[in-house]
Amino acid sequence: MIEELERVYEAALEAIRRGEPAAVATVIEARGSTPREAGAKMLVYADGRTVGTVGGGPPEAWVIEEARAALVEGQPRVLQYQPVGQEGRAIDACGENMRFLIEVLLPRPTLLIIGAGHIGQAVAELGAFLGYRIAVLDERAEMVTPERFPQADVLLAGPLDEQLRNFPLTEQTYAALVTPHHSRDEKALAVLAEQPVAYVGLIGSRRRTQATFKRARAMGVPDEFLARVHTPIGLDIGAETPREIALSIVAEVLAVQRGKPPGRMERQ
Structure with missing residues (x-):
């Protein structure tokens, strides 16, 4: 026994x-x-x-x-x-x-950060401070290291869609796409659309977002899911620096988690 x-x-x-x-x-x-x-x-x-x-x-x-x-x-x-x-x-x-x-x-809510640049680092730092379980994903292995993300509970490197398919995505998962380029974001959206994640946010301008959504639709991602994607990601607080942008993102995640969805930012 x-x-x-x-x-x-x-x-x-x-x-x-x-x-x-x-x-x-x-x-x-x-x-x-x-x-x-x-x-x-x-x-x-x-x-x-x-x-x-x-x-x-x-x-x-x-x-x-x-x-x-x-x-x-x-x-x-x-x-x-x-x-x-x-x-x-x-x-x-x-x-x-x-x-x-x-x-x-029930695990701690997971803040899944897709994109390991400066904004991703700032989101991880603030999210960990607030008690989220931090998972960081990037296609560039050299960017996803314990030295760059000491707060992370999970570090993932490789193709976004492949890594996401092997990662537990639940009702307690909050996904923030903050990649520097949108060339592969549609693959991440295609996987997230199939899972019961609580939140998906996408960084970028109206033009970049529309291009990403067009590619996502071509992959079969339904409009009902795309309508739920928070973009531009974060609250409109006039954020400019990576830490300010991280604050706006984590604040939006927290609002959704607490059942008080805020108004979205106006697209540029």
């Missing part, structure tokens, strides 16, 4: 590091003939994958279902397994005397 617990704990820590939501299901009471004793644990991911077991069979399938629901709500819950006849669940005599605790592991 110790080895299994180690696997569950290690997987839980790795999920937190990746910024991936997960839930820990623990047997808190096991009376009579039950498949697992109190203390047994199982990690459940949002997509239903698991690490460990709380006994298998109908009780475990039900716990997985409840754990996924708890992740959606973001709230823990205590469960009593009920046999058939009570809410119609399948009977399993070995599991009807079991109670479970579901603990939800």
